[in-house]
Amino acid sequence: MTAKRTSVRPLAPATSYADQWGFAPVLPQTPTADNASSCFNWFQPGDTTRGQGEAASIRAMVAYAVAGFGTGE
Numbered sequence: 001m002t003a004k005r006t007s008v009r010p011l012a013p014a015t016s017y018a019d020q021w022g023f024a025p026v027l028p029q030t031p032t033a034d035n036a037s038s039c040f041n042w043f044q045p046g047d048t049t050r051g052q053g054e055a056a057s058i059r060a061m062v063a064y065a066v067a068g069f070g071t072g073e
Contacts, residue, residue, distance in 0.1 A: 014027070024069040026058075028040065028058055
């Protein structure tokens with residue numbers, strides 16, 4: 001999912017630090033279909049178990065960013 005420029009504007013400090021220090025931020029977001037408040041279900045045991053639920057979603061986002069932008073090695 002690609003964020004619209006207006007949706008990341010409140011995150012400008014985070015993105016400017018990324019530009020300054022040379023890293024690609026991962027700005028996770030979840031649709032209201034998954035959670036009415038658009039929040040991650042960090043409080044559900046099945047969503048915090050390694051390889052499942054939200055933990056797996058965030059890992060996938062990081063893997064996507066690394067594949068698309070590389071690493072700082």
